[in-house]
Every structure is written in structure tokens, then in C-alpha cells.
Amino acid sequence: MAVWACRSRRKSGTACAVLLIAAILAAVPSAPAALRNIVIDPGHGGLDVGAKGKFGSHEKDVTLAVSLKLKTLIEKTMSCRVIMTRDKDFDVSLENRAAVANNNNAQLFISIHANGSVRNKAHGAETFFMNVNASDEETRKLAYLENTSGELDKRIPDEAQDEVKMILWDMAQTAYVRQSQRLAEMIQEEINAALKIENRGIKQAGFKVLQGVACPAVLVEIAFISNAEEERKLNDEYFQNHVAEALHRGLVRYLKLFPQK
Amino acid sequence: MPKSTRAVLIPILAVAVVGLAVFFFLSDNRESIKKARPGAGPTAEEGTSPADSRPKRTVNLLFLRDESDALIPEAREIVADPSSPAFEAREILGELLKGSQSGLLSTVPPETKLIQVYITKDGTAYVDFSREFADRHPSGSNAEIATIYAVVDSLAYNLKSVKKVCLLVDGEERETLAGHIAINHPILPDFSMIAAD
Numbered sequence A: 001m002a003v004w005a006c007r008s009r010r011k012s013g014t015a016c017a018v019l020l021i022a023a024i025l026a027a028v029p030s031a032p033a034a035l036r037n038i039v040i041d042p043g044h045g046g047l048d049v050g051a052k053g054k055f056g057s058h059e060k061d062v063t064l065a066v067s068l069k070l071k072t073l074i075e076k077t078m079s080c081r082v083i084m085t086r087d088k089d090f091d092v093s094l095e096n097r098a099a100v101a102n103n104n105n106a107q108l109f110i111s112i113h114a115n116g117s118v119r120n121k122a123h124g125a126e127t128f129f130m131n132v133n134a135s136d137e138e139t140r141k142l143a144y145l146e147n148t149s150g151e152l153d154k155r156i157p158d159e160a161q162d163e164v165k166m167i168l169w170d171m172a173q174t175a176y177v178r179q180s181q182r183l184a185e186m187i188q189e190e191i192n193a194a195l196k197i198e199n200r201g202i203k204q205a206g207f208k209v210l211q212g213v214a215c216p217a218v219l220v221e222i223a224f225i226s227n228a229e230e231e232r233k234l235n236d237e238y239f240q241n242h243v244a245e246a247l248h249r250g251l252v253r254y255l256k257l258f259p260q261k
Numbered sequence B: 001m002p003k004s005t006r007a008v009l010i011p012i013l014a015v016a017v018v019g020l021a022v023f024f025f026l027s028d029n030r031e032s033i034k035k036a037r038p039g040a041g042p043t044a045e046e047g048t049s050p051a052d053s054r055p056k057r058t059v060n061l062l063f064l065r066d067e068s069d070a071l072i073p074e075a076r077e078i079v080a081d082p083s084s085p086a087f088e089a090r091e092i093l094g095e096l097l098k099g100s101q102s103g104l105l106s107t108v109p110p111e112t113k114l115i116q117v118y119i120t121k122d123g124t125a126y127v128d129f130s131r132e133f134a135d136r137h138p139s140g141s142n143a144e145i146a147t148i149y150a151v152v153d154s155l156a157y158n159l160k161s162v163k164k165v166c167l168l169v170d171g172e173e174r175e176t177l178a179g180h181i182a183i184n185h186p187i188l189p190d191f192s193m194i195a196a197d
Helices: A002-007 A009-027 A059-077 A094-103 A136-147 A162-170 A172-195 A228-234 A237-257 B003-044 B085-098 B141-158
Strands: A036-042 A080-084 A108-115 A126-130 A202-205 A217-224 B056-065 B068-079 B114-119 B124-129 B164-169
Touching: A036 A059, A036 A094, A059 A080, A059 A108, A059 A237, A094 A108, A108 A237, A108 B141, A126 A172, A126 B141, A172 A202, A172 A217, A172 A237, A217 A228, A217 A237, A217 B141, A228 A237, B056 B085, B056 B141, B068 B085, B068 B141, B085 B114, B085 B124, B085 B141, B124 B141, B141 B164
Parallel strands: A036 A080, A036 A108, A108 A217, A126 A202, B124 B164
Antiparallel strands: A126 A217, B056 B068, B114 B124
């Protein structure tokens, strides 16, 4: 840049103007510096009811109830903007849920679900982060992505084909897997402490909704709707508040540790 | 005996003799059909009769116990064909779909049918299940993970040539199995899902 600026005064003048405009543009969105965007994703919705309980509860309803409680807690206590992928009972595609996070420049993405199992005895809370289920060749490509900067968009050349963009979009979460793991650990610790339940620990799985999210992202299974006892709890206002508070504490701890994205 | 009586008796006797002959013929035939059945069985129904002389091998199919998330192996005999991993893959999945013989829980909806299995040279098994595999699935992360790895690991654990598995539903790729876990990419086996002895 300096070498190039020395060659032509006129060019360097233009460059300075461009830099100045860029600086102003960059400054505008970051003016409310403390404001961070958290995306809450209540699982399922609309025709997609998710897992079903024996007494007729639907996963989509309990996920929305807990999500709305978490939103209220965050807005009350943190200088964060909360964006919901849905705030009512309607369908949202899994890709659009990731897009809500990316288009709003989210710092955190938390997807809330209720678990279902063919085992009647299955119970407890689990926090997941994305499993990079990749072959050796793919792992090498992913390692490259992970070691370079997290801003995927800037690394897609203009001339890149749509297909390449789609692949990068599809793998966006791979750049944040380590941070997502830390977030998952903190949330799970808070849930275990709050509910005094068996520690099912943090897990990795190939959740479609997490794949395209370009920020630390986790999916919390708050309890098993397929377990009669836990289905009753999931519909209980006190339990819902208790879980929302634990999730909130986990988010606060994480954001203190990693103030930046 | 008057002539008129004889004229009546002869046709009656004749009918009786023919009738008895037909009865014995039919009953004998019926019995022979019954006898023929067990012998015809093995050729009609693959691999179920002890009379089947084709070579066998023991495989481990994966099911669940109510107590834990770990997949539990159940030994089963299938017809062996070392020259055709796809044939053995079909045998393995056919047995998996039949469910456990020792009271373990099946992870696959009972209505599911296997449509086809192909294995490519790079070791990707393409498994095509009927739509019930996804549409009758109870949904839920835990249930979906169990189903996916019961299928993927049952294949990869028993067939060296299978390195990863692509799950298709009625010939088509689905985004997820039942709303949670992605199945639009080939899935690598994860043997840590299987219970340690």
C-alpha cells in the first residue's frame, strides 16, 4: 500500500478518500458498541411439530415458551439485541434459521429443543455443538478454513460460482466449532447446577440448523418430551423459567469470557 | 335280483367308485403338496431354512436397550457372498429391519422397507429406504442419532468395504431424518456409539 501510494499522489489521494469512507461506514454500525446480537431459535413450528409426548405435548410449543422467557431475561439484564427466528407458531426452514443469524451479524446463536427417544427411560438435558462429520480430504479443507479468519464472506472470490458459496455457507459453522464447544460447556454446567440432574454432558451431532451459522452456536435439548415425567415438567411454567435462567447464566458467562465474536 | 334293480345299482356303484377314486387322488395330492412345501421353502425364501446350503457368516446388528444410549450388538446369521458387499449389505439391513430377536429396541420405524443398496468404489454405501423410514420416525435428536448410527454402524462394522453411508428416502435425498440431524451428506461411522463389552 505504501509503495503504491508513493508512485502516484493522485492515486494515494483517492485511496485515502476510499479509506476514509470505509472507516465512516465501518464506524456507523459499530456506534452502539456494547450492543451485541443474540439469535434465539425456538425449534420447529407450524406444521413441523417436532417430537411428541405421550400426553400430546409438541416439541414446538415448549421450545417457543422457553425461548420467549430467555428473550425477556436477556433484554432485562444485558445490553444485547435479541432476534428470534420465530416468535409465534409458524414454519421456518432450517436454512432460514441460520440465515437470520448471519444476516443480523449475530454474536451467538442458541437453538432450543426438547428431546425424543425410543427409550422410555431416556431423560436429562443435553447441549450439542456441531459435529464436523467429514472425510480425510474434507477435514483438510475444513482445517484450512478454521485456521484462517472466521469471516467467510470475504474469502469468497467475486468470480466464485454459486456452488462454492453454497459449500462455504454449508460449512460456516466449522470455523466456530471450538468457541461453540466452550459455549456448550458453560450452558450445560449451568443447566446441571440448576436442575440437579444427571450430567448427560456436551455432545456433538450433525444438526442441520447449526451447519450454516457463522458464529458460535449451540443446540440445547432441555428435557425428553418422550419421557412422561419430563413431558409434565416441560409444560410447567416454573420449570421453563428455571431452564431459561440457567441458559441465561451460561450466555452471560460466555460473553464475559469472549466479549468479541 | 330283478333286472330293473340291477339297472339302477350299476350306475350308482360306478359313480361311487369314480367318486372314491377322485377323493383318494385329491387327498393324496393335497398331502404331497403339503410335503413339498418345506422342501420348496429355502429356494423361495432366502436364508431362513437350515436346509439352505449357501455359505453363512455371522454379523452384528445394532439395537438399543432401555437403559442407555449405547448401541447393543446382536449376532445374526446372513447368507455370505464375499464377492458382493452390496448383497451382504442388503442381507444385513434386511435383518436389521426385522428387529431384535432378544427383546432389544429397534431404532428404525417397523413399517420401513429396504428399497435398494449400492456401494461405490470409494466405499460409499447408498442405502435407499421406503418413505416410512423418515415419515414414521418419532422425531427427536436422541431418536434420530440412534437410527442413523444403528444403520451406518451396522453396515460399516460388518463390511470392511463400507467407509461411509448415504441415506436416501424413497430414492431422494432429505435434509434431515426427522427435523434434526442432517442426512444430506455421506455419514461416517462412529463406533464409539456401540456399547463396550
